[in-house]
Amino acid sequence: MARTQSDDEIPGVPARRAALRLLDAVLRRGDPLDQAAPPVLRGIERGDDRALALAIAHEALRWMADLDALIDSATKQALPDDAKARAVLRIMLAQALRLNLPGHAVVATGLPLLTGGPRRLAHGVFSAVTKGAATLPDAPTLPASAAIRWQQAWPERVEAIAKGLAVPPPLDLSLRDPSETALWAERLGGHSLAPGHVRLARAGAIDALEGFQDGAWWVQDLAASVPARLLGEGQGRRALDLCAAPGGKTLQLAAAGWKVTALDKSARRNERLSENLERSGLTAEIVAADALTWTPDAPFDAILLDAPCSATGTCRRHPDVLHRHAAMDDLTTLQSAMLERAATWLAPGGTLVYAVCSLEPDEGEAQAAAFTALTPKPVTDAELPEGLTATHGHFRSDPGMLADHGGIDGFFAARWTKP
Numbered sequence: 001m002a003r004t005q006s007d008d009e010i011p012g013v014p015a016r017r018a019a020l021r022l023l024d025a026v027l028r029r030g031d032p033l034d035q036a037a038p039p040v041l042r043g044i045e046r047g048d049d050r051a052l053a054l055a056i057a058h059e060a061l062r063w064m065a066d067l068d069a070l071i072d073s074a075t076k077q078a079l080p081d082d083a084k085a086r087a088v089l090r091i092m093l094a095q096a097l098r099l100n101l102p103g104h105a106v107v108a109t110g111l112p113l114l115t116g117g118p119r120r121l122a123h124g125v126f127s128a129v130t131k132g133a134a135t136l137p138d139a140p141t142l143p144a145s146a147a148i149r150w151q152q153a154w155p156e157r158v159e160a161i162a163k164g165l166a167v168p169p170p171l172d173l174s175l176r177d178p179s180e181t182a183l184w185a186e187r188l189g190g191h192s193l194a195p196g197h198v199r200l201a202r203a204g205a206i207d208a209l210e211g212f213q214d215g216a217w218w219v220q221d222l223a224a225s226v227p228a229r230l231l232g233e234g235q236g237r238r239a240l241d242l243c244a245a246p247g248g249k250t251l252q253l254a255a256a257g258w259k260v261t262a263l264d265k266s267a268r269r270n271e272r273l274s275e276n277l278e279r280s281g282l283t284a285e286i287v288a289a290d291a292l293t294w295t296p297d298a299p300f301d302a303i304l305l306d307a308p309c310s311a312t313g314t315c316r317r318h319p320d321v322l323h324r325h326a327a328m329d330d331l332t333t334l335q336s337a338m339l340e341r342a343a344t345w346l347a348p349g350g351t352l353v354y355a356v357c358s359l360e361p362d363e364g365e366a367q368a369a370a371f372t373a374l375t376p377k378p379v380t381d382a383e384l385p386e387g388l389t390a391t392h393g394h395f396r397s398d399p400g401m402l403a404d405h406g407g408i409d410g411f412f413a414a415r416w417t418k419p
Contacts (some may be wrong), residue, residue, distance in 0.1 A: 010109065010112060011109075012109035013109050014044055015056070015109075016053070016056065016113060018041055018044060018053035019054075019057045019060070020087055020091060020113055022036055022037060022054070023057055023060060023090065026057075026061065026324065027087075027323055028082065030324050032318070032320060034318070037054060040053075041053060056099065059095075062165060062322075063097075063098060064090060064323070065143060066140060067093045067094060067136075070093060070129050070134050070136075071086060071090070071093070073129070074124075074125045074132075084113075085118040088118075088122050089125055089126060092107070092110040093130075097135070098136070103126075106126070107123065107126065139159070139162040139163040140162060140166060142158075142161075142165075143323060146312070146322055149360065154398065157400055160401075160403070161359070161400045161410075163400055164400040165315060168316070168317075169221075169406060169407055170202060170406040171199070171200045171201070171206070171219065172197065172199050172219065172222045172225075173198045173199075173218065173219060173220070174196055174197060174217060174218055175216065175217045176251070176281075176282065177196075177216070177255070178196030181196055184198050185198045188209060191405075193222060193386045194222065196225075196255075197222055199222070199406060215282075216280075218248055218276060218279075220248035221314075221317070221409045222402075222408050222409075223357070223411035224409065224411065225249075226384065227249065227355035227411075228249045228304060228353075229383060230351075230353050230379060231253065231256070231258070231351055233257050234253065234256050234257035234301075234302070236257060237258060237302065238259050238298070238347075239258035239260050239261070239300060239302040239304065240263065240300040240303045240304070241261070242338065244306075245264040245266055245270050246269055246273055250262040250276075250284050254284050255280075258302065260285065261285045261296070263289055265288060265290045267288055270286055291341065292334075292341065296345050299345055299346060300346060301349075301351075302350055302351050302352075302353075303342050303346055303350070303352045304355070305352070305353070307334070307339070307354065309326075309331055309360075309363045310331060312357075312358050312410065313409050314409050316399045316409065328362060332362050332363060332366075335363060336370065339371055348418055348419065349418065350417065351377065351415060351418075353414070354371070354413065354415075355413040356411070357409060358410065358411075359398060364396070364414075365396075365412065367414075373416075374416035374417060374418050375417050375419055376414070377416055377417045378390065378393030378394075379394055379415055387401070387405065388401065388402070394412065394414045396412050397410055
């Protein structure tokens with residue numbers, strides 16, 4: 001008797017099952033997608049299947065409120081939010097409406113994830129939605145919690161922020177040698193918005209791009225590169241990069257001539273930092289320690305504190321943050337403690353930069369307003385990438401900015417000096 005083919009032997013099904021597991025990890029367990037992905041994708045051999053699973057999960061999370069609205073419009077009785085049929089329909093519709101995959105392929109690889117009545121239901125709902133020529137809005141509908149917070153914080157920006165999430169972002173590179181900006185922009189077919197920066201349309205494997213193996217550049221969103229830029233040239237002086245891993249800011253500081261101490265309490269993340277330093281040919285002292293208990297042996301001329309935060313500013317790259325609920329009170333307490341402690345390690349005449357990849361004012365503007373241990377040193381427009389301006393002496397970006405150039409992550413940075 002011939003053996004029956006199992007569902008996971010059908011080409012494409014393992015990638016869709018992985019996408020479903022990724023959604024479950026984010027929505028049910030509250031795991032960051034980057035943390036959930038390695039174990040989920042480990043059993044998928046083909047690189048393009050792993051990339052597809054991630055792309056499906058990203059688009060389903062990015063457009064979830066709108067996908068749910070389509071699902072609800074085609075069902076007589078509302079499906080529970082945690083129903084497996086709803087989760088499968090989310091990834092099926094994300095493929096059809098965002099990744100433009102053929103309907104027959106979506107059905108053939110999606111329905112095997114269900115059995116019995118839920119399978120028939122999903123087939124009927126998917127057919128009803130797609131045959132009705134359904135479309136998604138121009139911008140994703142923000143989850144209710146984020147929409148309420150950002151409407152209060154940024155009433156004039158919230159619509160632009162939502163539009164900034166509509167398209168996956170381009171690839172930003174920071175260069176080891178800013179004097180070669182024009183050279184690398186030409187070689188890689190990109191464009192630059194600041195010295196030492198090149199922006200590319202996403203295409204292909206990063207490690208296959210020219211210059212990767214030689215360490216000529218590293219991947220770093222343009223907004224994430226701003227805090228280190230605010231410290232200027234090092235000229236051999238001592239700098240501390242707090243919460244340093246995976247190392248983009250450490251590499252920037254080292255390339256700018258600072259003698260860098262990079263501190264992070266995560267041994268795993270420090271390994272990535274070490275690898276990035278080795279590839280780039282740059283040097284820094286790596287310290288595995290908790291910033292709240294560690295004490296340096298001498299003060300620093302510059303300190304960059306990229307503090308732990310809700311990471312909501314990275315939502316265009318990491319749409320899972322829109323659906324995970326950070327313990328804001330715990331984060332702001334930790335940020336304040338780290339900021340006050342870092343100030344005691346600064347040498348006279350030194351500079352401290354505080355930064356968070358967050359759209360929450362409590363983690364940015366409110367922290368800067370409450371900190372009085374040092375003298376403010378306002379950020380100026382001339383220090384920022386093309387198209388960005390300082391706000392009340394601080395750096396503030398959001399995903400709706402630089403829309404004509406591919407957007408930017410949400411970030412906040414403030415700067416002080418010690419008399």
